[in-house]
Amino acid sequence: MYTRIISISREFGSGGRSIGRKVADRLGIPCYDNEIIEEISAQSGFSADYIREAGEYAPGGLLTSAFSHRQYGPNNADMIWNIQYKIIRNLAEKGPCVIVGRCADHILGDKECLRVFIHAGIPFRTQRIARQYGMSVADPERMLVEMDRRRASYYGFYTGKEWGCVQNYDICLDSGTLGIDGCVDIITHLYENQRT
Amino acid sequence: MYTRIISISREFGSGGRSIGRKVADRLGIPCYDNEIIEEISAQSGFSADYIREAGEYAPGGLLTSAFSHRQYGPNNADMIWNIQYKIIRNLAEKGPCVIVGRCADHILGDKECLRVFIHAGIPFRTQRIARQYGMSVADPERMLVEMDRRRASYYGFYTGKEWGCVQNYDICLDSGTLGIDGCVDIITHLYENQRT
Numbered sequence: 062m063y064t065r066i067i068s069i070s071r072e073f074g075s076g077g078r079s080i081g082r083k084v085a086d087r088l089g090i091p092c093y094d095n096e097i098i099e100e101i102s103a104q105s106g107f108s109a110d111y112i113r114e115a116g117e118y119a120p121g122g123l124l125t126s127a128f129s130h131r132q133y134g135p136n137n138a139d140m141i142w143n144i145q146y147k148i149i150r151n152l153a154e155k156g157p158c159v160i161v162g163r164c165a166d167h168i169l170g171d172k173e174c175l176r177v178f179i180h181a182g183i184p185f186r187t188q189r190i191a192r193q194y195g196m197s198v199a200d201p202e203r204m205l206v207e208m209d210r211r212r213a214s215y216y217g218f219y220t221g222k223e224w225g226c227v228q229n230y231d232i233c234l235d236s237g238t239l240g241i242d243g244c245v246d247i248i249t250h251l252y253e254n255q256r257t
Numbered sequence: 258m259y260t261r262i263i264s265i266s267r268e269f270g271s272g273g274r275s276i277g278r279k280v281a282d283r284l285g286i287p288c289y290d291n292e293i294i295e296e297i298s299a300q301s302g303f304s305a306d307y308i309r310e311a312g313e314y315a316p317g318g319l320l321t322s323a324f325s326h327r328q329y330g331p332n333n334a335d336m337i338w339n340i341q342y343k344i345i346r347n348l349a350e351k352g353p354c355v356i357v358g359r360c361a362d363h364i365l366g367d368k369e370c371l372r373v374f375i376h377a378g379i380p381f382r383t384q385r386i387a388r389q390y391g392m393s394v395a396d397p398e399r400m401l402v403e404m405d406r407r408r409a410s411y412y413g414f415y416t417g418k419e420w421g422c423v424q425n426y427d428i429c430l431d432s433g434t435l436g437i438d439g440c441v442d443i444i445t446h447l448y449e450n451q452r453t
Binding site for chain 1: 374376378421422423424426427428429430431434435439442443446447450451
């Protein structure tokens with residue numbers, strides 16, 4: 062395979078976003094994460110927070126709207142999905158890049174992107190969440206289970222595939238055992254040594 | 258993490274065994290596959306074919322015995338498991354090596370081995386099976402689904418974990434998209450660049 066795009070899907074708290082940024086820095090290519098949300102916001106008129114909730118991202122009640130209110134046609138979540146779909150396809154056409162989350166692995170497919178999934182054991186992830194959010198999270202383990210559940214639901218609904226299932230990715234890495242920098246190193250090595 | 262052992266679990270037809278042999282050759286360390294079966298045979302008195310059937314390996318009726326006849330104590334499959342367990346632990350103590358299959362990832366655990374899972378899409382695997390077994394296999398796709406089911410059952414029964422589930426492995430690779438040599442390259446690179 063030869064791909065120009067790297068999509069990074071990740072369990073909550075596994076460091077997937079940090080890995081994406083570091084890989085992009087090392088390869089000298091852009092990393093799109095919040096930029097996609099801002100672009101969806103600009104094109105749709107919805108606020109960035111609202112889009113995060115409608116996506117795989119933040120806790121809140123909006124996600125459930127992806128599964129309802131369709132008797133009157135596409136709902137807000139569908140509208141956001143359609144805009145997101147076009148933005149990701151346009152970004153991929155612009156040139157090599159890393160895209161974190163937002164179902165980019167599915168939107169681009171295995172011909173166009175190196176599909177990476179980052180996961181880690183619960184202790185590693187709860188420690189990272191506790192460091193990142195401090196005392197504001199009462200129960201980090203519960204938070205990460207809930208966030209993964211939301212990502213899995215969103216991904217399953219819009220792609221028809223199972224989130225975090227090996228068959229959907231070219232490479233899956235445990236950031237807890239391999240380390241954040243270990244994962245960065247493997248992905249960078251793989252990208253730089255692709256066989257055409 | 259720093260490990261001396263590489264365990265390779267694999268979907269049937271994904272080329273995991275070839276990858277194991279090539280990785281071992283490149284690193285200049287032994288690769289254990291059939292050697293384990295022969296050693297179990299020597300220690301247990303069962304034939305190699307019987308052991309293959311009792312393990313994750315070949316088609317046949319014996320596998321089902323792993324799930325039955327326990328009212329009279331451990332059955333043959335349990336006896337083979339116990340011998341296999343000790344052999345794999347002894348091999349790991351002897352020095353760096355690659356171990357293909359036989360639940361080595363579970364027997365050694367994440368502290369002691371780099372746990373690799375190799376998978377690939379059905380078309381890639383059916384082509385490999387057809388090349389390997391020729392006309393002797395009437396329906397390669399059915400064969401690989403059946404073999405994966407057997408491996409999953411065996412693994413699940415003796416480890417209590419789900420076979421092929423990302424959380425049980427440090428790295429999962431799609432040999433269909435990355436190529437056999439691409440997988441060999443990544444595993445070798447990872448092993449040689451481990452962070453202590």
